[in-house]
Amino acid sequence: MPLLRGHHLICLHFFHGEGYNEAFVKNLKEVLRKVEEEEIRITNGVDDICKACPYLKDDRCEYAQGADEEVREMDETALKLLNIKKGAVLKWEEVKRNIPWIFSPWYSNYCYDCDWLKTCEDNPEFQRLKKEVIR
Numbered sequence: 001m002p003l004l005r006g007h008h009l010i011c012l013h014f015f016h017g018e019g020y021n022e023a024f025v026k027n028l029k030e031v032l033r034k035v036e037e038e039e040i041r042i043t044n045g046v047d048d049i050c051k052a053c054p055y056l057k058d059d060r061c062e063y064a065q066g067a068d069e070e071v072r073e074m075d076e077t078a079l080k081l082l083n084i085k086k087g088a089v090l091k092w093e094e095v096k097r098n099i100p101w102i103f104s105p106w107y108s109n110y111c112y113d114c115d116w117l118k119t120c121e122d123n124p125e126f127q128r129l130k131k132e133v134i135r
């Protein structure tokens with residue numbers, strides 16, 4: 001059963017093949033394949049995506065100074081917005097269904113300042129949702 005943390009429940013919907021390195025992308029694709037077939041379990045720490053990340057050190061995100069605290073705060077916000085509790089078991093489809101409803105506060109809080117914004121902006125669904133925010 002794939003293990004996912006809060007902010008990945010939102011950001012992964014806009015993934016389209018880019019990542020830190022080949023191993024990271026390969027793992028990410030595999031997790032995305034699994035979430036379509038199996039139920040997922042929610043965690044508030046390192047998950048199945050983080051496991052292949054080159055910036056994971058001692059179960060902490062070392063992408064930049066303060067990154068671990070930042071992603072944990074993003075996780076909490078994501079779970080609050082999606083009304084999901086740590087440890088919950090659910091279907092990816094249930095999460096997907098709610099993305100349009102929570103996209104506006106998420107975008108306003110995080111996307112504008114995110115290093116991945118340019119790649120997410122190439123995703124047609126992200127573009128569609130962003131238009132709704134700007135309208």
Ligand code: SF4
Binds near residue numbers: 010011110111115117
């Ligand atoms: S721009 Fe960043 S915060 Fe926004 S959905 Fe993409 S990866 Fe997540």
